[in-house]
Amino acid sequence: MARTATLSLLLFLVFATPAYPQASKLNRAVRTAENLEPSIPLLEQARETERKLAELRRTTGKRPNIVWIIVDDMGYGDPGCYGGGNAVGADTPVMDRLAREGLRLTSCYSQHTCTPTRSAILTGRLPVRTGLIRPILAGDTLTVNPWDGETSVAKILGEAGYYSLLTGKWHIGEGEGMRPHEVGFDEYYGYLPAQKEITQALDTRRYPDLTLDADKLERYESIGAEHALIHGFSMGDTKTVSTVKSLEEMGAADEQLVDFSVERIMEFAKGEKPFFLEHCFMKVHTDNFANPKYKGLSASKYAYKDSLCEVDLLIGRLVKALDDAGVLENTFVFVTSDNGPQMDAWPDAGYTPFRGAKGTTWEGGVRVPGIAYWKGMISPGRVSDGVFDLMDLFNTAVHLAGADAELPREVYIDGIDQTAFLLHDEGESNRECVFFWWKSELTALRMREYKWHQKVLLPQSTFMHIDMAVLQDVGTAPWLFNLYIDPKEELPVGHRRNAWLASLGAEAKAHLMTFKKYPPKKVGL
Template identity: 65%
Template sequence: MLRSLITLVALTFAFGATADEIPVPEPASKLSRATADSGNRQPFIHWPEQEAAASSKLAALEAQTGKKPNIVIFLVDDMGYGDPGAFGGGEMIGAATPEMDALAAEGIKLSSTYSQYTCTPTRAAMYTGRLPARTGLIRPILAGDTLKVNPWEGELTVAGLLSEAGYHSMLVGKWHIGEGEGMRPHDVGFDEFYGFYKAQKEYTQAYDQRRFPDLVLDEDKLARYQSIGSNNDLIYGLADGTTQTVETIVSIEQMAEGDRKLRDYTVKRIAELAEGDKPFYISHSFMKVHADNFPSKEFTGASASKFPYRDNMVEVDTYIGDIVQALEDAGELDNTFIFVTSDNGPQMDSWPDSGYTPFRGAKGTTWEGGVRVPGIAYWKGMIEPGRVSDGLFDLMDLFDTSLALGGVDTSSLPTDRYWDGIDQTSFLLAADGQSKREHVYNWLGSKLAAMRMREYKAHLLVSLAQEKFLYIDMAAVVPTGLAPWLFNLYVDPKEEYPVGHRMNAWTASLGAELKAHGATFVQFPPKDLGL
């Protein structure tokens, strides 16, 4: 089964078909509750009653407010599943997170939220509603990379679609999906951008002689490094092409204050946007807590731990509270859908400058520790407080859910490509709503590595660290052999011992589901960017 599946996925680079030639697929196995509405969309579980209830709820709110709801997504960089107190961390690990915990208590805590294995793929998936293996954005675009094509050419983003529907769309913070013209946030649908193109570490390493003495103290290497020409600025950009440098980062101390500046900007813009007649979509994407972590002056030593990562967790949590308060002060909180999450699991390679997960693996892997992240959905008066759900939620679902909230009909999206996200509005808004997602697919770059379906997780490829915590710098990726490594996550959430044929009746069904997913890449070939 494994060999035939890999062969099938490999064919995706050779064959293709138009959407008109693709019949609406039947469920791949008896295990699946999901059905497809079209041949180019991810099958989902239909819950007619909760969908009707959610639609009624939204219509009543719009009648009251006279406009569509605002959408604010908080994306923390490299925060582990176990970092927020609501997910087992907080005070227990020396970094209290009262603001995130309050949102979880007053909204819905999603205990099975999934990202991609690293940052760029997750961000691309969130904004496009498509797996990175389809768009080609399978890893960060690094300084010096030569791309075959602009990855954004022909892609649609949630920001652009909402902007066309009457929203003001804004990205504040980290982008990390291309810094060249045509690949910047304000080139691909965002009306406004205030932030940084790269990850935090990329701004500080040229100034950190304790961690990188062979770079900082060697004039020749430093000059060559700087000649790469990567952008080191805090940028302000508009969809009309305006691109301005707010400041150039030339010290660790500047970068340490980066998230404070981002917080200030979002707070200011919320007050201004609230005076207008447009709803807004804001992706507030923190630079922290990606290594290397340097606390701002205000938060140095603010955590019980006193370690930089934990101090920065306290800072991030505080800023989330500040922005939520800004929504309240502007009279917009009741009409704003809020989601808090992380772009992947903790980067354990930088330990102890890293987060916490109770699961196996970390960033860079498709073990639960790499792709299972905190998920909090909050909407005052619309999401019932105190809910906890283990229903599957992929961060790609924020694409479809945001479009649904904004009144964009996703059935009108192009049929020449495959759409992987699912509208989870009814799951979040209906009392005791159930997830509409049956499958989560985990890819390592261009390779299908694993799939979760219900409580089962089947691995085709696994990352095996050769030393403690080194899941990126010293790991081997190996196939699992004759059959997938199959885990029951309710019995074994740490994926320590496969159940396989010995204790599972659904092994063949899961294989059929994996093959069905692979077949969509034959029908809709992926882009090859040269990454």
């Protein structure tokens, strides 16, 4: 196997050339500022969208509310509107309806795992830049606070007059100075880690070697992982609401979290400020435990499928609350997943029709559902294969808030404003390329319908995309796939059909050159 090159070596080799070399001839994007990712200029589309937004502001008298709904580890093929639903034993009527009444994105991309994605959408920056290249796990020792020098979208929106709330899973740092209400959110109500990190010390059937061994359990608990539901305010105290003491409590947690978000939506609607709500489900991340009220909810009866059906039902409650509060027509809603399904936990895992899964930069690991819904603003029934990176939510939210001038200038921003793409009746994506990193390794990129790999994650056993996979160089030439004829990335087309597309390496080179002035941050991960 070829030895993996380090990021530092790649950067050393690239920095011998002038900054920002010419991208490939395919590239239509234009760089408008040194620290901003180039975007495709679609001026008439942008002008028409701005007229549409201005008319709404004249009607409502304020900026739109913004609601992001993040499901944990939901696969591309799980919702019915993406080919799952009834066909895989778990109906999702709410997500299906939102897709029918809004815009369904078929090329929406996350990072390869949860912490990188969650940090990326809040900062508009690739995880390799912020140092948040993998989940921060119990027992990790960070050398610096990863949030130092970062500006969250919540902070920018707050300065633009929004009230911001994050409900549910965080997983981007549990220490002081790293929690949501300490990095820009006005309020936080949720659990700091993933649900498996909370329940594994309680699950005797699945983890007997931990739970039934007093010494191991004591040592595990001494790590100090947070197992509590907490409530914190930016200008006030952080308090523990309750501590999870049973699997049944964890199973019912998402309903409790939605109860809270619904209550706050009703309160926000009575106020003068627009609001930003990021609601992050604990489910469907393994280990899934049934809410006692919804046991056997799915046709499948498996825990994952029951959880998926419950999440869909709870998304319906969030949208209904917006409607009942009279703010649905002034609220941009986006529903997505933080990465592909965690197949290592199968059968407690979702489904993707693509190659790979969570932990890889194959399509199965990073292509996720993306549903944009805005009653009266996004035309029903739209479907687009325009490329969208979840980091684009950062720039889009900032633009909707009228705060573009507040975008950070001292760091590189990888997100792109996609407001016009999402809202225009015939919107086209402003993004030309998506770059895929696995920790500190640039592995692949997508441009139009082409996917270019220079490194790949290869599982050594069925479904073992995290626990038993090997990162390796591809060999003598990059692996180039045409996703329109080979969406499963099974057979490269490079020298047999499109040898000239090897020039996509120019995109990788230009991308790496952005690290010269804006070097990656190391936080101890």
